[in-house]
Amino acid sequence: MSNKPIQPQRPERRGVMFVVSSPSGAGKTTLTRRMLSEMAGVELSVSATTRKRRPDETEGKHYYFKTREEFEELIKNDELLEWAEVFGNYYGTPRGEVERLQRKGTDVLFDVDWQGARVLKQVMPGDVVSVFILPPSIAELKSRLEGRPGATPANVKERLSGAGPDIKRWGEYDFVLINDDVETAYDELCAILITERLDRRKPSQGARVDKLLFDAEHLELLF
Ligand SMILES: Nc1nc2c(ncn2[C@@H]2O[C@H](COP(=O)(O)OP(=O)(O)O)[C@@H](O)[C@H]2O)c(=O)[nH]1
Numbered sequence: 001m002s003n004k005p006i007q008p009q010r011p012e013r014r015g016v017m018f019v020v021s022s023p024s025g026a027g028k029t030t031l032t033r034r035m036l037s038e039m040a041g042v043e044l045s046v047s048a049t050t051r052k053r054r055p056d057e058t059e060g061k062h063y064y065f066k067t068r069e070e071f072e073e074l075i076k077n078d079e080l081l082e083w084a085e086v087f088g089n090y091y092g093t094p095r096g097e098v099e100r101l102q103r104k105g106t107d108v109l110f111d112v113d114w115q116g117a118r119v120l121k122q123v124m125p126g127d128v129v130s131v132f133i134l135p136p137s138i139a140e141l142k143s144r145l146e147g148r149p150g151a152t153p154a155n156v157k158e159r160l161s162g163a164g165p166d167i168k169r170w171g172e173y174d175f176v177l178i179n180d181d182v183e184t185a186y187d188e189l190c191a192i193l194i195t196e197r198l199d200r201r202k203p204s205q206g207a208r209v210d211k212l213l214f215d216a217e218h219l220e221l222l223f
């Protein structure tokens with residue numbers, strides 16, 4: 001029998017499941033799109049929705065756009081990890097999308113409402129960290145909603161009336177940040193993800209330390 005020391009088995013890296021919610025218009029899309037384009041190692045879980053595509057959105061990159069019939073088929077076939085109806089449209093997280101990103105070992109960003117955040121916490125306990133983004137005031141929220149391309153008085157009113165019920169859920173999130181100055185809010189959002197990556201309790205951190213310790217205790221194998 002060989003008594004050659006065995007290198008510790010490296011468990012596969014389990015990414016951070018980074019869940020971000022906000023009342024509509026608070027700036028979640030602005031902040032998360034920037035994070036996805038500037039930060040390495042994090043990818044979007046692209047949701048399916050029955051909402052109409054906006055001019056700046058691309059099929060398969062921002063959402064998978066579906067008819068109600070197609071979406072109901074996804075529900076029936078259990079292809080969604082979670083789904084909810086928001087402002088009269090269906091939104092849901094495809095299981096395949098999350099499995100694919102988890103296999104890659106990247107961090108996964110979920111842009112979901114409070115209902116989705118709650119389910120994701122239940123189905124991936126230990127992996128989810130959640131952030132709630134708030135506007136600095138309701139007056140500012142209204143003016144951001146009004147300033148968005150395609151805004152109509154009716155959809156501004158609908159989204160504004162959803163703000164109170166959304167804000168009530170703030171206590172269910174791990175982190176809460178106020179998007180007043182966009183640069184500060186962006187730095188804070190990145191800081192949360194970076195802190196999570198460095199958490200000692202993450203399995204990938206243990207694997208990195210195991211490797212260092214193994215090498216430190218078997219210098220003869222190295223030099
Ligand atoms: N539960 C759940 N909510 C989602 C999903 N995708 C998007 N949402 C939420 O649906 C809401 C409406 O999103 P959207 O139509 O893009 O509008 P916006 O918030 O006005 O930009 C937001 O709160 C999103 O976070 C999903 O897959 N599941």
Ligand SMILES: Nc1ncnc2c1ncn2[C@@H]1O[C@H](COP(=O)(O)OP(=O)(O)O)[C@@H](O)[C@H]1O
Binds near residue numbers: 022024031148181
């Ligand atoms: N910190 C900020 N200051 C001023 N305007 C902002 C700020 N963050 C976002 N906005 C603007 O507010 C509007 C709503 O932002 P958006 O990212 O679409 O919100 P959400 O995804 O939360 O619905 C957009 O026109 C965006 O450019």
